[in-house]
Amino acid sequence: MQDGRKRAVIENVQPMVDGGRFPAKRAVGEKAKVSADVFVDGHDRLSVRLHYRHNYGPWRTVPMQAKVNDRFEGAFVVEEVGSCQFAVEAMADQFRTWLEGLVKKRRAGKDTAAELADGASLVARTAARAEGAEAGALDHFAARLGGEDAADALDAALDDQLSQLMDRWQSRELATLQDPPAVIQADPDLALFSAWYEIFPRSVPGLSGEDRHGTFKDLEVILPEIKAMGFDVVYLPPIHPIGTTHRKGRNNVPECEPGDVGSPWAIGSLEGGHKDVHPELGSMEDFERLTARARELGLEIALDIAFQCSPDHPWVSEHPEWFRHRVDGSIRYAENPPKEYQDIYPLDFETEDWRALWKALRDVFLHWIRLGVRVFRVDNPHTKPFGFWEWCLGEIKRDHPGTIFLSEAFTRPKPMHRLAKAGFNQSYTYFTWRNTKWEIESYMTQLVEEAPRDFYRPNFWPNTPDILPEFLQYSGRPGFLIRLVLAATLSASYGVYGPAFELCEDEAPPGREEYKDSEKFQLKIRDWSKPGNIREHMTLVNEIRRANPALQTTWNLRFVPTDNDFVIAYLKHSDDEENLVLTVVCLDPYNPQAAWVQLPDDVLEPGRPFMVHDLLGDERYIWQGLSNYLRLDPEVLPARIFQVHRRLKRETDFDYFL
């Protein structure tokens, strides 16, 4: 039975996911704000503190402050990748309760002799616990509190130094401590702030349209271009040997023609499986050189891991028990009736040999980690058991906590959330299909203000090789610019499937949200400098993201009202509030739209002019009030990203009006 004298209650500690069943996520450099309901019976004052530590190192302690409705808050900055623990501690504060009572009595003109004597006793007992000079100081205070001179005793009681010493040395034997501590998954900053560029190496023999199968070596040459566009992660569809049995032809037809390259997701052939590279892309040494070159440039190579096998995968013969067999002895291929995927065998996670299967899949990741890969995109993780992912990612992160996993689950919200809880650092989202102001505002509010924010980090993709959304099919170049700016400024992490994106490729089979002549089934050699491309804008948007800390987190988003449903506007500010960015986007790709944008009065001083600098169009304006008129022409530029200068110096103000 716990000591019944521990009277303080601690409830509803945040961030905790499902009551501590899963860790919350924060990135290195991010502030972890911790809050809890704390109270005690009766009218005692409380002393509430927050303990935290990184990777089981020494505990550190910061005070927590009372907010409204018994809520207390404290914060610390996450400093190390790995695991971070925190625990709230609270107790009735004898000294401050005493001091408050003394002051009230004194104010009411009551006799305080008995109070002062009690205080002297409390301080003297505390002095006995203190060390060094501070013990002496406390003894001295105790003597003054218990002394003959009532005025001096009161001065002593009110002395800030006494309060500080008592805070430090007062017995905390009867404090309540949150037990067990809460856990935070502390991720690399790249998990929070990242720009991804997806590219099929086989389609890029060069930038100028050479017509042959591209290789790792070719990609190595192109890396500086991708770096120059401002991306952090170069993500490749599966690079493993591609099966030949039932290989799909161009445009996903069931029978392929000679020379068809097949889908990289039909993994495995005589040349190997998930730990091998497709010979046409090059050798393992080529791949290692690619990752090394990327790292030199400050880029990460991300691999797409798709746990499924072509009929030619070595596992099919080595581990037939990992696949589901029919009564007739054949292996079940993937189906979503009436669709059939004869070129794909799903793994059977209900196999009796599931332990060996789990280990083999984990070892795929460990294999590529050894070869220098730190970032993985996982294909369709929601079709593999959630328990597997929790185990697998836990196993990998134990030794490689800096590894980043992006969950490509386009499914219902709860399975998507569960994968994030299981350890995925980033997740695909519904952004791809959120186009109108109402859709974007309500979706962002779910992501940023509701429970998932503690574990579900969005990565926004305007397009993927699987998805050419309807909006991009009919909105032309302005539509691509709109979706670029939205993705890159709403979410701290975003990605594009390039060069299809910046070349504004928008041809789809009728009635489908897919690419015509999809690169998934054929080579697609492009002219990277095709007129009308938006590479310059993409480069500039990435520059703006790097230069503005406000855009480096997703959690500080705040929509501001406009009087036009085609014009969306939102503010973001850095933790220190020094950097303030207002993004305004015209959601209509066809017609110019104008709107009054209303800034909140707690962010800007209403009576004072301030300068805004549109970093995208490089135009400056002086705004004199909180309500400002904007006109956006999608043919010119459908968006503005304003850096808001709030603290104009007087002389600068003057300059503007000269």
Add this chain to the structure above:
Amino acid sequence: MQDGRKRAVIENVQPMVDGGRFPAKRAVGEKAKVSADVFVDGHDRLSVRLHYRHNYGPWRTVPMQAKVNDRFEGAFVVEEVGSCQFAVEAMADQFRTWLEGLVKKRRAGKDTAAELADGASLVARTAARAEGAEAGALDHFAARLGGEDAADALDAALDDQLSQLMDRWQSRELATLQDPPAVIQADPDLALFSAWYEIFPRSVPGLSGEDRHGTFKDLEVILPEIKAMGFDVVYLPPIHPIGTTHRKGRNNVPECEPGDVGSPWAIGSLEGGHKDVHPELGSMEDFERLTARARELGLEIALDIAFQCSPDHPWVSEHPEWFRHRVDGSIRYAENPPKEYQDIYPLDFETEDWRALWKALRDVFLHWIRLGVRVFRVDNPHTKPFGFWEWCLGEIKRDHPGTIFLSEAFTRPKPMHRLAKAGFNQSYTYFTWRNTKWEIESYMTQLVEEAPRDFYRPNFWPNTPDILPEFLQYSGRPGFLIRLVLAATLSASYGVYGPAFELCEDEAPPGREEYKDSEKFQLKIRDWSKPGNIREHMTLVNEIRRANPALQTTWNLRFVPTDNDFVIAYLKHSDDEENLVLTVVCLDPYNPQAAWVQLPDDVLEPGRPFMVHDLLGDERYIWQGLSNYLRLDPEVLPARIFQVHRRLKRETDFDYFL
């Protein structure tokens, strides 16, 4: 490591309080609706079930149904007072997944021979697990599925009997089971639905104004009157010996006059403490007779337990260590500076002897339970440690699960909620100060729709001996009627401090929400039949509550719009939806108010006339549409409680229009 093949995920099971840290509460006869997010990787169909049991008896199982967004729901009726457990179980349903695939393939015109063979194998394996005739039936289905006749095989697959047999016998070895189960505190129905009448026995020597100290014997005579008014619980302020040291005089003056009776909350004298009765009220035998007589009448006597002591309490000399001492050796009396309560010594819950103190306090309850008390109102529980209550109520309920505790904590929401979580069956609320439509609607929404609903059962008090709210001070008899109807129809449990309430006593000291000449410090002999009293209305309201199951729960409340902020309207319906009650209250005590009341179209058939019967005014109306005009004159009757008759038979319709 759990079997990795258990693929179904169960999350966010409701009702669970703080993730299972505390039990949720339901009353006997109440339906416990259980819901959970359940999903599995991939596209498999799910089989989800709910297991439950009462007081560790045999488990029972009911199916759970899929709702939107991966939420599943099931329900059972609470049948026994005590502890009830439930657990959700889920698994990928091999049979139904197979059947769905078969049907889709068939519809798409594909060959299903391999599917049928797989199904035959699955059914045959299940037959081997089944017993008796059902094993034979399954074997027969297996043979048909595997037979030559493709049409017959398909008929067999689609046979409902096969599905039912498979539901019953299919292996559940790979099912995920919620572990540990969730716990529900199953309370007597009185915990949910109760009408309380608080009365000072010393003020009731009789009903006709005899001027002497009332006794238990006098109260015994009056019990049938209280029963006739329709109450369930007769609740008495503390009945223990009253201290004499520093006894407060009339109107709470610090010095009492000879003959002053003192406050019943200054507990303890030479004549005893918390286990004794005040001699002027009678003997312990008188008290036992009182509880026995109450029980005969179908009433419960509730005691007010206030854990504090007068300086004359036996514990002060027997256990001085249970009180806090000053440095000067004196015991600290209660203070809320600058207020001082020299007649009250609080207990010191930080005493080193806390274990003995806790046991002594628990034994106070056990003592009165042995004497026939089943209901307790606890005074200021929020000034005693929350951990103490959790332990104490747990100890008592282990052997006496039918005991009901009402928490009289008028403090901030979170401490009030914590007391409820700790085991209090009912709680005082802020209803006492919620008067306007907006206040009432938003407060009720918090109580009924937010998290507290699973553990915090409101008991609505329009007045208490401590509180004569401002509204009742200036609203006259109509105001008392308004508050009566609101309390008794919004909440399934309510109570009044009588006879002050039904006599519409409204005199307060200037600027205070207290009673003038408060009964807390003096006898107050009344004429119970004083003109202008609202006893008949109170009796009628209690009758209406008993006759309408819709009013016997708090959780079915639904506000309906009116076009006048002085007119509030709300619907309640019984679980079976047979009983539907519409209450409409004029919140203005001075002026008649009229409003259009808009009923929801999912409750009533828009095109069909229906009869409403105002049970309070005994008037009937035919309403022909969902929007109806009402005029309420507070001087006549400020409220209507309509029983809504939705299912008029055709001939009855006709009768009305004759």
